[in-house]
Amino acid sequence: MMTRPPVLIPHASGTNRDLEAAQAVELAGGDPRIVHINSLRAGHVKWADHAAILLPGGFSYGDSLGAGARLALELRTWFGDELAVAVHKGRPILGICNGFQALVKSGLLSGPDRPEGRGITLTHNSNGRFECRWVTLGVEPSCRSGWLGEVSGLVVRCPVAHGEGRFVAADPGVIGTMSDAGLVAFRYLDAGALPVEPTGPAGGVHPANPNGSDADIAGICDATGAVVGMMPHPEDHIFDWQRPSGPPGGSGLPLFKAFVEAAR
Amino acid sequence: MALRIEVTAVGDPRGAGVVAAAELLGISGLSDCVVTRIYNVRGQLDVADVEMLCNELLADPVVDRWQLGASHPIGTPVEVALHPGVTDSDARELERAAAEIGLPPIEVATARRYDLIGDLTDEQIDHLVSGELGNATIEHWCRGVLEPEFAVSASADPTVDVIEMEGLDDEALVELSTARVLSLDLAEMKAIRAHFISEGRPPTDAELETLAQTWSEHCVHKTFRASIELRHHRADQTTTTSRHDGLLDALRRVTDELDPWWLRSAFVDDAGIVAFDDENDLAIKVETHNHPSALEPFGGANTGVGGVVRDVIGVSARPIACTDVLCFGPADLPSSELPAGVLHPRRIRDGVVAGISDYGNKLGLPTVNGSVIYSAGYTGNPLVYCGAIGMLPHGSHPTEARIGDRIISIGGRVGRDGIHGATFSSAGMDANTGDVVGTAVQVGDPITEKGCIEVVERARDKKLYNAITDCGAGGFSSSVGEMGEDLGAEVDLSGVVLKYPGLQPWEIWLSEAQERIVLAVPPANLEALAEICRQWDVELTDLGEFTGRHRLVVNHGQLNLVDIPMDFLHDGLPRRQMSGDWTDPTPHDGDRAEFDAPLLLRMLAHPDVASNDDIVHRYDHEVGGGTVVRPLVGPHADGPSDAAVIKPLGTSAHPIAAVVSNGICPRVGLLDPHAMALFAIDEAVRNLVAVGGDPDRVALLDNFCWGDPTKPDRLGGLVRAVEGCVDGAMAYAMPFISGKDSLFNEFDGHAIPGTLLISALGLIPDLNRAVTSAGCGVGDDVWLVGEQSEHLGGSLVNEMLDLGATIVPAPVTDPLPRYRAVHRAIIDGLVTSAHDCSEGGLAVSVAEMAIGSRHGFTVEVPTHSGDALSALSNESPGRLVLTAAPTDRESLASILGDGARLIGTVDGGSSLRLQAGDTSVELPLGDLVDAFTGRSR
Structure with a gap:
């Protein structure tokens, strides 16, 4: 029997999709370990003892200072060294929703290097509201992430559930640079009518692009390709019965299998 | 600076x-x-x-x-x-x-x-x-620029005042009750005075407040425990008089009589509990938060969700889902018609929806079921029903505090917020209510409550406590007073962590500050609990101990606030003698009118029928990964769902899932509250059965929202509705396991329409068999289960066309066989889609199935003496529309029996065709979709 790589799922106060994330990791062959930030901070549990890190969704600290902002601060100030080591070693790191927001705001997923500083962010949805609905997204074929490359072109159907998921770049040049550098990991697709056969990019149009993200970007990776962040929730589509309607397909599980595989 | x-x-x-x-x-x-x-x-x-x-x-x-x-x-x-x-x-x-x-x-x-x-x-x-x-x-x-005001820093020394009652005459006693927002009547004030005369001292402020809270309608349900004489004035000019000694007891007696094996706990705790699988039970509770939501919609609904979720935590369960049912004034009410002191219904709706969304989403609980009703009767007093469902391992919920146990509060800090919530909700409102009781309204902190969920689950699994309860209305006074009822308790408030200094001791004792849970913890387990709390960033306060001395003693350091015998606190309340009148309306069949295409489009666009997608998408209905049937269904996720099916995380070893539904029909209640109860039960049950729920595993919850019960015309309808619940529970063989009454829903002397929400919790044995209203295939047969009615009283179309019908359809006799048959057909895989007939009747039901599936339907039904309107839009209970493959026609017919008939086909065209007698209506699917979803946002 193959060993199950230990996957760290940090829990901050207000994290709430950690249990589903753990379920997806487990089903994908990993050994999920939900650990409170306080235990990591106290050193009771070590980041280094894990083969991969999954930052799950939720509302860490209530998102009072902006989604993921305080968790980002903690990742940077308390765990900067541990995370730098993990990135250096190429350990897969996946941030989903609030985890993605925290990765962006912590600087771990900051887009292309610019003299002016970080040029991308996740901000309020263009309709100003929290939005929960099923979307279709594709793994960008040109994405540089090694572990995502295993599922290049994969189409996933799963829900989004966020108020601040709109991916925005400081200027259009940033998007171009990111596309060219293979930093775009996921884009929202127009699912078209049933049967579910994506007909093309979402084209910025609601509801296929649920939040008004620039260039339909649903997720990105860093220059090493190990760190990946995404707004939608593939962990909520790992069983057939979770899908609202239509023919089989679009499971998020292959994504987690690639993630866990890369941790071996 | x-x-x-x-x-x-x-x-x-x-x-x-x-x-x-x-x-x-x-x-x-x-x-x-x-x-x-x-x-x-x-x-x-x-x-x-x-x-x-x-x-x-x-x-x-x-x-x-x-x-x-x-x-x-x-x-x-x-x-x-x-x-x-x-x-x-x-x-x-x-x-x-x-x-x-x-x-x-x-x-x-x-x-x-x-x-x-x-x-x-x-x-x-x-x-x-x-x-x-x-x-x-x-x-x-x-x-311009607002001068900042930092947190309150009033620092008065803690004092305890005594309130002289001995010399007060009746008028002065009532005045004292009003001035302190005690909501106690003269008999209750006299009972308190007599008690303290016998004690040889006047009460303290804290004692008076403690008694007012414990005896409040909100906490003790005086009306539901009262002895009530009902005078029922019938249409034939006769009057029958009946006596009702305890409405609550009447509901409990049915549950005791039915007592199914899967019932774990009913009425005695913060939430009802039923069996789920071999290892786990489900807990459910539905609450209202009407008055706070009227004054501050976001905070009111926010803390409404927080409160009902705590009820579920209070039976040691981990919450897994939320529901909400909302009643507002018309969203398009002209500002000129808005009473002074009332927020506009649209603003109340937007705030309430935002408040529910904020709290539920941040707790990580999917909001999976609900409905919204708009009526002028709710303009001054909206209704906000919030429900929560949780799961706990069977037998894991301890309920007996022991002598020597520490009284431990975990969670939020105490502020001046929420003082007088229990008593404020036990009186009507007027234009000045906001100024008088502003402190009763709060904004919630879901992240602190999330911490409580995590701590309680771990403390439960380690068996660290002997009893647990939510700290809600009445604050510590209520939670400690109730937990210590059989033992007595001694509390010292000086160690309570405050949001800011300056609170008087009685305020600390009565504050309803949110996000607190009170536990009875053996001293030996205290450190283990404290360690879990530290781990999860949750604050813990040791308030005192359960004593065995049968008195409630509350101190603040050296100051003594409260010293009352538990038996007076809990049993000293005089039983109310009340009377109610109900007058049946004169029976009219109402005017006749045509059924035509524009009418159907208007019905689909009616706010009570039209899509609530703008609300649904603001709630996270997916978190937890357990949502099997969601609020919107079909390939375009715009068909209405009958009920929610939820698969709790961690139970994937078997295919059993939970089903949650609701029934509410206040239009019927205006004519016949007894029928409203039966219809609401039926609606909840048929919604539950429509998705695949088992009618033999259904538990019911009642939520009565009514006007001032001291007025006989209000109370009469309430008693009739309770009688309907009792009769319905027996007829459907489904026990009530929890309930709640919210009375005094009045604004400026105008009562809301008496409104009963029935919630149903059940099981589907195999989630893979769940169906929706949108799953039909082209060529399927269309079946109608149940009997039509020619009566339009209480129906949507009666109201829209002002027909004046007052006769409501007959209730279902012997409902279980039909629902068992439908259930069997669904579980056998014979049914491709199912949808209940409710507001708007058969026409709206079939139209919604066409919208959700984007398939054309052809349906024909017979009329009663040529009346197409009643044939297509009557709201007779007990009816479901099913679709099934023609190859399954015989097997389905043999299961459904005489109660069902073929009424049409899913014809694969692009329009809906309805035929009743000589009347035929055809509408393109696109027009139906536009009418249903095109409500102005």
């Missing part, structure tokens, strides 16, 4: 939101609005500190711009800030985060600034601010 930091987001969608809201208020001159966040900061910060604060914590480098001091106005600047004392969670969070990045200690007060750009009169600006941007119950505002 405070530092003022302004942060503005580029392209902030909230500015456009203000412009849109202004238009809805009839203000067209606002061309744009810039929204600015303001942080007033006190502390020893140098320039580098301030830059760090702004760049690291306050402003996003891509979308935000920050500056110090007040920026030059772009339009008319208006600033809004919370009253001192109202929880400012952004400020508290910033203070904590600043400490984390190593800044000196700071104090923060936040505000919002709106630069209103355009051509506006002073009146329009005032209207916009009071009607949309600020809420005077919790906020204040001004033009």
Whole structure:
């Protein structure tokens, strides 16, 4: 029997999709370990003892200072060294929703290097509201992430559930640079009518692009390709019965299998 | 001197939101609005500190711009800030985060600034601010720059006042009750006076408040325990008189009589409990939070969700889902018709939806089921029903505190917020209510409650406590008073962690500050509990102990606040003698009218029928990964769902899932509250059965929202509705396991329509067999289960066309066989889609199936003496529309028996064709979809 790589799922106060994330990791062959930030901070549990890190969704600290902002601060100030080591070693790191927001705001997923500083962010949805609905997204074929490359072109159907998921770049040049550098990991697709056969990019149009993200970007990776962040929730589509309607397909599980595989 | 930091987001969608809201208020001159966040900061910060604060914590480098001091106005600047004392969670969070990045200690007060750009009169600006941007119950505002007010720092020494009652005459006693918002009547005040005369001393302020809270309608359900004489005036001019000794007892007796094996706990605890699988039970509770939501919709609904979720935590369950049913005034009510002191129904709706969304989403609980009703009767007093479902291992919920157990509070800190909530909800409202009881309204803190969920689950699994309860209405007074009823308790409040100093002891004791759970913990387990709390960032206070001395003793250091025998506190309340009248309406069949295509489109566009997708998408209905049947169904996720199916996380070893549904039909109640109860039960049950739920595993919950029960015309209808519940529970063989009554739903002397919500919790044995209203295939047969009625009383079409019908359809006799048959057909896989007939009748039901599936339907039904309107839009209970493959026709017919008949086909065309007698109607699917979903947002 193959060993199950230990996957760290940090829990901050207000994290709430950690249990589903753990379920997806487990089903994908990993050994999920939900650990409170306080235990990591106290050193009771070590980041280094894990083969991969999954930052799950939720509302860490209530998102009072902006989604993921305080968790980002903690990742940077308390765990900067541990995370730098993990990135250096190429350990897969996946941030989903609030985890993605925290990765962006912590600087771990900051887009292309610019003299002016970080040029991308996740901000309020263009309709100003929290939005929960099923979307279709594709793994960008040109994405540089090694572990995502295993599922290049994969189409996933799963829900989004966020108020601040709109991916925005400081200027259009940033998007171009990111596309060219293979930093775009996921884009929202127009699912078209049933049967579910994506007909093309979402084209910025609601509801296929649920939040008004620039260039339909649903997720990105860093220059090493190990760190990946995404707004939608593939962990909520790992069983057939979770899908609202239509023919089989679009499971998020292959994504987690690639993630866990890369941790071996 | 405070530092003022302004942060503005580029392209902030909230500015456009203000412009849109202004238009809805009839203000067209606002061309744009810039929204600015303001942080007033006190502390020893140098320039580098301030830059760090702004760049690291306050402003996003891509979308935000920050500056110090007040920026030059772009339009008319208006600033809004919370009253001192109202929880400012952004400020508290910033203070904590600043400490984390190593800044000196700071104090923060936040505000919002709106630069209103355009051509506006002073009146329009005032209207916009009071009607949309600020809420005077919790906020204040001004033009220009608002002087910051930091957290309250009143520091009066703790004192205990005594209240002389001995010399007071009747009038003075009633006056005392009113002045202190005690909501006690004369008999109750006299009982209290007599008790303290026998004790040889006057009561303290805290004792009077404790008794008022414990004896409040909200906490003790005086009306539901009263002895009531009902005079039922019938249409034939006869009157029958009956006596009802305890409405609550009547409901409990049915449950005791039915007593199914899967019933774990009914009525005795914070929530009802039923068996789920071999290892786990499900807990459910539905509450109301009407008055707070009327005054401060966001906070009221927010804490409504928080409160009902705590009820589920209070039976040791981990919450897994939420529901909500909402009743508002008409969203398009002209401002000129809005009573003084009332927020506009649209604003109440938007605030309530935002409040539910905020709390449920942040707790990580999917909001999976609900409905919304609009009626002028709810304009002054909206209804906000919040439900929560949880799961717990069977036998894991301890319920007996023991002598010597510590009284432990975990969770939120105590502030002045929420004082008098229990007593305030036990009286009617008027234009001044907001000013008088502003402190009763609170804004919630879901992250603290989330911590309580995690701590209680772990403490339960380690068996660290002997009893647990939610700290809700009445605060510590209620939770400690109830937990210690059989033992007695001694409490010292001096160690309670406060949000800010200056609270008087009685305020600490009575505060209904949110997010607290009280536990009875053996001293030996205290450290283990404290360790779990530290782990999860949850604060813990040791309040005292359960004594065995049968008295409630409360101290604040050396000061004694309360010393009352438990038996007087809990049994000293005189039983109320009340009387009610119910008059049946004169029976009319109403005018006849045509059924035509425009009418069907109007019915689909009626706010009670039309899609609620704009609300549903604001609730996270997916978190937990267990949503099997969601609120919107079909390939385009725009068909209405009958009920929610939820698969709790961690139970994937078997295919059993939970089903949750609701039934509510206040239009019927205006004519016949007894029928309303039967119809609401039937609606909840048929919704549950429609998705695949097992009718032999259904538990019911009642929620009565009514007017002032001391007025006989209100109470009469309530008694009739309770009788209907009792009869319905027996007829359907489904026990009530929990319930709640919210009375005094009146504004300025006008009662709401008596409204009963029935919630149903059941099981589906195999989630893979769940069906929706949108799963049909082209060529399927269309079946109608159940009997039509020619009576339109209480129906949507009766109201829309003002027909004047007063005869309601007959209730279902012997409902179980039909629902068992439908269930069997669904579980056998014979049914491709199912949908119940409710508002709008068969026509709306079939139209909704066509909308959800995007398939054309052809349906034909016979009429009663040529009346197509009643044939297509009667709301007779007990009916479901099913679709099934023609190859399964015989097997389905043999299962469904005589109660079902073929009425048409899913014809694969692009229109809906309805035929009743000589009347035929054809409408393209696109028109149906537009009418159903095109409600102005």
